[in-house]
Amino acid sequence: MVTQNENIAKRRFRDKVSPYLFISPWIFGFLFFTLGPLVFSLIMSFYDWPVVGERTFVGLDNYKIMLTQDPLFWDSLWVTVKFGLFFVPFNITLGLLLAVLLNQKLAASGVFRTIFYLPSVISGVALVTIWGWIYSHEYGLLNFFLSMVGVEGPNWLGDPSWSLLAIVVTSLWGLGGTMLILLTGLQAIPKELYEAAKISGVPAWARLLHVTIPMLSPMLLFTLITSIISAFQQLTLALLLTGGGPLESTYFFAMYIYDNAFKHFEMGFAAANSWVMFLIILVLSMLVLKSSSAWVYYEGEMKSDKGDDDA
Amino acid sequence: MRKILVYALMIFLSAMFIMPFYWTFMTAVKSIPELYQFPPAFWPEEFLWENFSKAWLKQPFDIYLKNSVTVVVISTFGQLFSCSLVAFGFARFDFKGRDAIFVLLLATMMIPWDVKMIPLYMEFNWLGWINTLKPLIVPSFFADAFFVFLLRQYIMTVPKEIDEAARMDGANNWQLYWRIHLPLMMPALILVGTFHFMNAWNDYLGPLIYLNDQSKYTLTLGLSMFKGLHEADITSIAAITVILVIPPLILFFFAQKYIMDGSVGSSVKG
Numbered sequence: 178m179v180t181q182n183e184n185i186a187k188r189r190f191r192d193k194v195s196p197y198l199f200i201s202p203w204i205f206g207f208l209f210f211t212l213g214p215l216v217f218s219l220i221m222s223f224y225d226w227p228v229v230g231e232r233t234f235v236g237l238d239n240y241k242i243m244l245t246q247d248p249l250f251w252d253s254l255w256v257t258v259k260f261g262l263f264f265v266p267f268n269i270t271l272g273l274l275l276a277v278l279l280n281q282k283l284a285a286s287g288v289f290r291t292i293f294y295l296p297s298v299i300s301g302v303a304l305v306t307i308w309g310w311i312y313s314h315e316y317g318l319l320n321f322f323l324s325m326v327g328v329e330g331p332n333w334l335g336d337p338s339w340s341l342l343a344i345v346v347t348s349l350w351g352l353g354g355t356m357l358i359l360l361t362g363l364q365a366i367p368k369e370l371y372e373a374a375k376i377s378g379v380p381a382w383a384r385l386l387h388v389t390i391p392m393l394s395p396m397l398l399f400t401l402i403t404s405i406i407s408a409f410q411q412l413t414l415a416l417l418l419t420g421g422g423p424l425e426s427t428y429f430f431a432m433y434i435y436d437n438a439f440k441h442f443e444m445g446f447a448a449a450n451s452w453v454m455f456l457i458i459l460v461l462s463m464l465v466l467k468s469s470s471a472w473v474y475y476e477g478e479m480k481s482d483k484g485d486d487d488a
Numbered sequence: 489m490r491k492i493l494v495y496a497l498m499i500f501l502s503a504m505f506i507m508p509f510y511w512t513f514m515t516a517v518k519s520i521p522e523l524y525q526f527p528p529a530f531w532p533e534e535f536l537w538e539n540f541s542k543a544w545l546k547q548p549f550d551i552y553l554k555n556s557v558t559v560v561v562i563s564t565f566g567q568l569f570s571c572s573l574v575a576f577g578f579a580r581f582d583f584k585g586r587d588a589i590f591v592l593l594l595a596t597m598m599i600p601w602d603v604k605m606i607p608l609y610m611e612f613n614w615l616g617w618i619n620t621l622k623p624l625i626v627p628s629f630f631a632d633a634f635f636v637f638l639l640r641q642y643i644m645t646v647p648k649e650i651d652e653a654a655r656m657d658g659a660n661n662w663q664l665y666w667r668i669h670l671p672l673m674m675p676a677l678i679l680v681g682t683f684h685f686m687n688a689w690n691d692y693l694g695p696l697i698y699l700n701d702q703s704k705y706t707l708t709l710g711l712s713m714f715k716g717l718h719e720a721d722i723t724s725i726a727a728i729t730v731i732l733v734i735p736p737l738i739l740f741f742f743a744q745k746y747i748m749d750g751s752v753g754s755s756v757k758g
Contacts, residue, residue: 195661196586199577202570203593206630211596214607221607228613275501281494291744292502295509298736300690302708306715306729307508310515310722318511321528350505357748410600413692417712431602438606439697451603458600 218448226445239449250450252425253433256341260429261408263345268404269397272355277385279356280363290360297353301413308347309334309418334419337426344414344427355400362396363389394473402462409458430454509733516540516726523722536723540731543724549731551703552710559621559706560688563628567684568677570631575639575673576665580651590640596633601693609697623698624691624706628684635680642676643669675746682743686736707732 197204222239226232243250275293279286296304311318312333320330333343366389374384390397412431415421421428434454438447515523517536522529544550578590612623646669654668670677695709705713711728718724740747 191661193583196577196581196583199581199661199665200574200589202629203574203631203633203636204589206570206627207592207596209611210608210627210630211599211604214604214611215599217610218603218607221610228610278494278498278501283491283494283498287748289498289502290748291741292505294747295737295740296505298686298740299733300692300708300736302690302692302712303512303729303733306711306725307512310511311508316524316526316528318507318528321526350508406598406600410602412602417692434602434605438609444606444610448606451600451606455600455603458598462598 219452221445222449222452224445225443226448228442228444232445235445239446240453243446243449243453249425249428249433253428253430256426256428257409257411257430260341260345260411261405263342264348264408264411265401265404267345267349268352268355269400271349272352272400273359273393273397275352275356276359276363277389279360290357293356294353296350302417304347304351305414305417308343308350312343335423337424340419340423340426344411344418347414347418348411355404358400359393359396362393366392391474394469395475398465398469398473402465405461405465406458409454512726512729512733516543516723516730518723520723539723540727543721543727544731546718546721546724547710547714548702549707549710549728552705552707555621555704556689556707559624560685563625563688564681564684566625566629567632567635568681570629571635571639571680572670572673572677573665574631574636575643576669578636579640579643580664580669593633593636597637605693605697612698618698619700619704621699621704624688624694628688632684635684638680639673639676642673646672678743679746682739682747685739689736 223234223236224232225235225238279290279293283289314320314330314332314335317330317333319333323330331339333339370388370392371384374388379387410431411429412435415427415429415432416435419427421432430450431454434447434450437443437450514530514532516539518529518532518539519534519536522532578586578593608623609618612618615622617623617626650668650672651664654664659667690708691706692708692712695706696712699705699709702710702713711725711732714728715725
């Protein structure tokens with residue numbers, strides 16, 4: 178009798194505890210590699226904190242210096258915003274264009290889909306190497322093609338008025354992920370909607386505007402937010418393709434953080450920079466989410482059966 | 489007529505996406521004079537395959553390759569194991585605080601890497617892990633949020649009756665995970681494994697920040713350093729680039745149907 182009771186108690190304990198055991202890898206990871214670092218970084222941002230040597234508490238000085246005395250902060254932020262203003266709309270519209278094209282009943286659409294996704298599977302280092310040659314002033318492929326139509330191409334990476342655009346184009350080459358998400362969304366739209374619209378004589382462009390876009394809006398919201406986040410974090414391309422130059426025309430905010438941390442070893446200052454980036458991303462995402470109730474259309478069932486995933 | 493236009497557009501766009509790959513490959517097998525030829529040589533007179541082996545020997549690329557493989561293999565294993573455990577926990581148990589914790593997990597996906605980069609560097613520095621492969625391997629044993637989310641969505645589609653039947657046969661929680669759900673998750677695991685493999689293999693910033701000695705370099709870092717030192721040696725750079733690009737491409741071709749069937753997209757809606 179006693180042993181049986183013990184068994185029940187044991188089992189109860191196991192059923193209570195074992196779910197937490199299953200999720201414990203993430204819990205520990207969260208504590209050691211996310212929450213801990215976040216708290217630590219916030220503390221660092223109030224210190225003058227070199228990698229080795231004495232640290233001193235400086236209060237809000239890091240933030241004050243950044244905002245009022247360091248022109249590079251504003252310049253790099255402006256470069257990032259300019260990049261985002263090009264990258265985000267193009268990433269989504271071109272991704273949508275490719276997805277719409279792929280969604281036509283074409284022979285070999287699988288092959289095209291694969292081709293469009295290819296650049297997304299390779300390393301940023303390879304991407305940069307490849308595009309570095311394409312943009313090369315003298316024997317670059319791009320300027321060769323331009324010369325064939327009688328245009329003398331600029332020094333893409335060496336001219337401050339073109340360098341940022343060159344980075345935008347390179348980053349757009351990797352829009353396969355966005356395309357794929359939107360394509361999945363398109364495939365989920367019921368065919369009847371289009372047929373009904375067709376029968377009522379709605380032209381193709383209006384079907385895109387009044388059927389496709391509203392039905393796709395939850396996906397568009399997702400890609401909008403992820404594009405904004407990735408625009409703000411852009412680092413590899415600038416680091417390797419232009420080194421931030423020429424004349425700091427491609428000196429991204431993420432590069433500013435990176436340099437402050439790993440070139441000037443001002444860890445406290447760089448931590449403060451990164452918190453500003455975090456806040457900007459957070460505010461932008463919130464604004465987009467807030468605005469979404471006006472333009473994102475949720476089908477009733479879609480919302481209800483996935484209700485707990487909304488965050 | 490409209491069909492033809494669409495095809496023409498698709499072929500043109502495809503050419504734009506493929507051209508850079510084609511060009512890199514051709515650059516790798518060209519002779520030196522052909523590199524600087526004008527108009528450019530789109531088809532080399534002779535394919536110089538030895539460019540690959542020559543380039544490979546110019547730096548200890550076999551050591552870089554060994555480091556890359558070490559990181560990728562161990563961390564992929566860690567990611568698959570930890571993420572499937574956690575996803576199973578979220579999908580199949582009802583416990584106190586589950587939904588709140590899950591929202592927290594989703595929220596962590598929004599945290600920019602730049603914010604964690606600096607404190608993580610300090611943390612790994614204290615642990616004495618700088619200039620070792622550990623910072624690139626160990627965190628993957630602690631379940632990436634996005635992969636947990638993907639797997640959890642997948643497990644949710646498995647009928648609960650299967651669990652009940654297994655429990656009737658006396659399976660405990662671990663057996664239910666290991667014997668029933670892990671095999672059922674295989675398509676989703678392939679997807680996660682492929683994504684993680686690519687992330688780890690392609691990672692540049694991690695190795696750049698955490699590794700100092702050449703003997704610890706991964707292939708991406710090795711290539712970028714090589715490029716910095718021998719900028720004019722274009723054929724060698726192209727050859728190493730081709731070698732760097734091939735594994736993810738091959739993996740992608742095999743895992744394609746799992747990536748393309750829409751599990752990525754369908755998990756984000758709603």
